[in-house]
Amino acid sequence: MNGQRPHGPLAGLTVVDLGTITAGGRTSQFLADFGATVIKVEGPRRPDPFRHWSGVTGEAGAGDLASPPFRVVGRNKESVAIDLKTPEGIAVMRRLVEEADLVVENFRRGVMEKLGLGFDTLSSWNPRISLLSISSQGADGPERDYVSFGGTLEALGGMMAVTGYGPAEPTWTTSKVNYPDQAVSLLAPGLALWSVLVARRRGRGVHIDLAQRETVVALLGELVTLASLTGTAPVAAGNLAPGETGLCLPARGSDEWVAVSLTEEAQWRSLAAAAGRPELTADERFATPAARRAHHAELARELAGWSRQHDKMDLMRTLQRAGVPAAAVLRAWEVEREQESRGDPLHVPVPTFDGEPETQVSWPFTIDGDAQPAIYRRAPRVGEDTVKVLRRLGLEQDRLDQLLHVGVIADCTPPVQKRSSE
Amino acid sequence: MMDTTPYPTTLRVLEVGHTPRTALCGYLLAGVGASVSKLVAAGAEPESDPDRAEWARAESLYLDHGKSVRTVPAGAAAGTAELDGVDVVLAGSETHLNDLLGTDAAGLRAAHPRLIVALATLFGRSGEYASYAGGDLLALALGGLLSMIGERDREPLRLGGHQAENVAGLALFTGVMTGLFARQTSGSGALVETSAVRAVAYLDWKSQIYYADRGVVLQRGSDSGPLVLECADGYVGFYYRDEEWSQVKALVGDPRLEQERFATQLGRDKHREELAAILNEFSRQLTRSELYHRSQARHIPAGPVLGMAELASDRQMVAREFFGTRDVDGVPITVARLPWTVDGVRGGQP
Numbered sequence: 041m042n043g044q045r046p047h048g049p050l051a052g053l054t055v056v057d058l059g060t061i062t063a064g065g066r067t068s069q070f071l072a073d074f075g076a077t078v079i080k081v082e083g084p085r086r087p088d089p090f091r092h093w094s095g096v097t098g099e100a101g102a103g104d105l106a107s108p109p110f111r112v113v114g115r116n117k118e119s120v121a122i123d124l125k126t127p128e129g130i131a132v133m134r135r136l137v138e139e140a141d142l143v144v145e146n147f148r149r150g151v152m153e154k155l156g157l158g159f160d161t162l163s164s165w166n167p168r169i170s171l172l173s174i175s176s177q178g179a180d181g182p183e184r185d186y187v188s189f190g191g192t193l194e195a196l197g198g199m200m201a202v203t204g205y206g207p208a209e210p211t212w213t214t215s216k217v218n219y220p221d222q223a224v225s226l227l228a229p230g231l232a233l234w235s236v237l238v239a240r241r242r243g244r245g246v247h248i249d250l251a252q253r254e255t256v257v258a259l260l261g262e263l264v265t266l267a268s269l270t271g272t273a274p275v276a277a278g279n280l281a282p283g284e285t286g287l288c289l290p291a292r293g294s295d296e297w298v299a300v301s302l303t304e305e306a307q308w309r310s311l312a313a314a315a316g317r318p319e320l321t322a323d324e325r326f327a328t329p330a331a332r333r334a335h336h337a338e339l340a341r342e343l344a345g346w347s348r349q350h351d352k353m354d355l356m357r358t359l360q361r362a363g364v365p366a367a368a369v370l371r372a373w374e375v376e377r378e379q380e381s382r383g384d385p386l387h388v389p390v391p392t393f394d395g396e397p398e399t400q401v402s403w404p405f406t407i408d409g410d411a412q413p414a415i416y417r418r419a420p421r422v423g424e425d426t427v428k429v430l431r432r433l434g435l436e437q438d439r440l441d442q443l444l445h446v447g448v449i450a451d452c453t454p455p456v457q458k459r460s461s462e
Numbered sequence: 463m464m465d466t467t468p469y470p471t472t473l474r475v476l477e478v479g480h481t482p483r484t485a486l487c488g489y490l491l492a493g494v495g496a497s498v499s500k501l502v503a504a505g506a507e508p509e510s511d512p513d514r515a516e517w518a519r520a521e522s523l524y525l526d527h528g529k530s531v532r533t534v535p536a537g538a539a540a541g542t543a544e545l546d547g548v549d550v551v552l553a554g555s556e557t558h559l560n561d562l563l564g565t566d567a568a569g570l571r572a573a574h575p576r577l578i579v580a581l582a583t584l585f586g587r588s589g590e591y592a593s594y595a596g597g598d599l600l601a602l603a604l605g606g607l608l609s610m611i612g613e614r615d616r617e618p619l620r621l622g623g624h625q626a627e628n629v630a631g632l633a634l635f636t637g638v639m640t641g642l643f644a645r646q647t648s649g650s651g652a653l654v655e656t657s658a659v660r661a662v663a664y665l666d667w668k669s670q671i672y673y674a675d676r677g678v679v680l681q682r683g684s685d686s687g688p689l690v691l692e693c694a695d696g697y698v699g700f701y702y703r704d705e706e707w708s709q710v711k712a713l714v715g716d717p718r719l720e721q722e723r724f725a726t727q728l729g730r731d732k733h734r735e736e737l738a739a740i741l742n743e744f745s746r747q748l749t750r751s752e753l754y755h756r757s758q759a760r761h762i763p764a765g766p767v768l769g770m771a772e773l774a775s776d777r778q779m780v781a782r783e784f785f786g787t788r789d790v791d792g793v794p795i796t797v798a799r800l801p802w803t804v805d806g807v808r809g810g811q812p
Contacts, residue, residue, distance in 0.1 A: 192765030195699035202622025230636030254801035266520035283514030365596030372669035382589030405656035
């Protein structure tokens with residue numbers, strides 16, 4: 041595993057990864073999964089905070105591989121520990137950049153320039169380098185330095201205004217999901233690859249400034265246009281959508297649900313019949329699509345007596361057979377099982393420090409051909425590959441020893457806890 | 463302006479049929495300089511629901527901008543002549559390919575070895591769900607994300623807009639770029655395939671890994687830490703963390719926050735309702751803007767909940783020139799532009 045060079049679709053791409061936590065880390069993880077050589081640069085004394093993340097469960101665990109989400113975003117990468125606040129560290133960084141195609145970063149704005157790693161500098165070292173900068177609000181503007189997390193970007197980007205049980209209950213996805221980070225992590229790898237294609241074509245790279253807040257708005261772009269066209273701004277309306285009566289009906293068990301989406305009259309009649317409640321179709325409260333949307337809570341209550349008696353998978357299948365769009369509301373582990381059983385596996389085993397593999401979500405799409413995404417190695421410890429990578433760049437052993445001695449670079453930092461559960 | 467578009471005349475994309483996911487992908491590809499043509503079947507039933515019709519119009523105005531859209535008679539496949547010089551074909555289902563090109567994904571790959579065929583279905587092409595009826599809400603359900611949104615004691619909640627479609631579109635965009643990158647060295651095209659369910663499940667990866675790690679089941683709901691506070695004119699997402707607590711106390715200036723029960727994050731979470739009541743008492747006296755800027759001055763991550771009609775006048779958005787105005791039938795319409803700049807230049811509409 042370790043030392044094996046990638047042969048995926050992105051083989052030949054070299055990335056210097058200054059990405060941290062999700063937005064930067066998961067972007068470069070995608071590139072690594074698909075075969076790029078991704079060199080993660082961390083401070084010897086200030087590694088990626090995702091290695092010690094308590095933001096989801098309140099527990100950080102101990103050791104630099106204790107954090108489950110870090111073990112995902114760190115996979116397939118090499119870790120090089122460099123103190124970028126020293127001139128010697130910047131000189132080492134220069135060696136990395138000279139041999140790379142792309143730098144990915146999501147520091148707070150201004151940090152790259154403060155470190156002496158602005159795009160102009162990177163370009164002067166390597167004109168073909170591209171820089172992908174991911175930030176909350178972009179590289180400029182009066183609020184570029186404001187602190188943000190995914191949740192605040194959902195507010196600032198309009199998502200919370202259209203997500204909620206009603207207009208007075210704006211709802212965010214919380215740190216358990218952090219939608220802006222995840223959406224950006226799907227878009228950013230594509231932009232990164234485009235920037236490298238640009239550089240290879242014209243001989244000089246580009247600087248992409250990708251703003252997470254703007255990405256959220258872009259994913260609501262049709263609603264912005266709709267508000268402008270009609271003069272009425274869409275607001276949160278539970279599971280309703282324009283022209284659609286969306287319902288979540290309780291199923292048998294605790295917190296089990298089936299989602300139903302009605303867009304046609306025939307679907308409504310079929311739902312009422314399947315529920316053994318054909319009389320509801322004659323009820324004035326539910327007589328038209330608009331009436332059903334206006335009384336959706338009452339409609340859900342009327343149907344709950346029936347739906348609670350059934351397993352969510354049975355409800356889904358029964359309703360689909362009757363021509364009613366319906367789907368069981370699955371949890372993550374159920375998705376894994378379902379995808380597997382349908383012959384469309386979405387998960388892969390990934391080695392861990394103690395050698396016992398764990399299951400992780402694999403890739404967002406499949407691609408045919410011989411060159412395939414793969415798991416090459418587990419997430420690295422801080423500086424685990426420092427010496428190997430810098431030797432590969434041609435640094436002499438004497439120089440490495442010297443840099444190690446003065447703390448400009450570092451190799452593994454013992455001790456490590458193998459798994460957060462231990 | 464620097465030349466930042468590598469394929470202004472050479473990368474050609476054919477979008478076959480309409481789905482929101484492929485429309486978004488095509489829009490993004492056009493945004494990086496591709497020439498995008500779109501084939502849609504003529505004679506489709508007009509949308510009878512006025513709300514859906516309006517939404518569809520807005521969606522088309524937004525996502526089809528800059529594309530060359532052509533209608534062809536329904537059932538009369540335009541044929542593979544459409545593919546001359548095309549690098550990328552986007553489709554939301556094989557039905558669209560068969561109806562409009564007279565072939566399927568495998569047929570395209572076989573006949574055009576350098577072509578990137580990019581397919582994004584809702585529920586996958588095989589297995590039980592492939593033939594299911596439904597849309598965005600159901601893809602959120604089957605991909606696991608729906609179970610994570612909303613409050614714990616209430617029903618799961620969809621995200622606004624159609625985010626399952628969108629994440630499939632984003633995945634497809636990155637898939638196309640991956641195929642193009644690989645083609646540079648291999649000379650061969652590729653079939654890139656995703657589904658809304660797959661893309662949603664990829665997005666909800668944290669739920670999966672915490673469960674895989676030691677069986678932790680993440681539950682939907684705002685049950686710890688950050689709070690949504692009410693202001694005089696709306697709401698603010700108040701994303702304070704333990705390290706910001708001293709600043710929160712200084713900001714609010716209420717002696718009750720000094721009580722022992724609020725001294726730790728555990729305590730604040732345990733007494734969440736009482737804490738929210740105190741903070742709301744304070745925040746209701748302020749506008750969203752006041753609370754936002756005062757919080758940020760203390761480095762407390764906070765953000766006002768902005769509505770669709772408010773975004774374009776936001777000072778950060780204005781400074782960044784993120785919105786543009788287009789003339790639609792003589793009426794100026796606000797449109798979002800691309801969410802990135804290249805060497806400082808904003809692309810996309812108007």
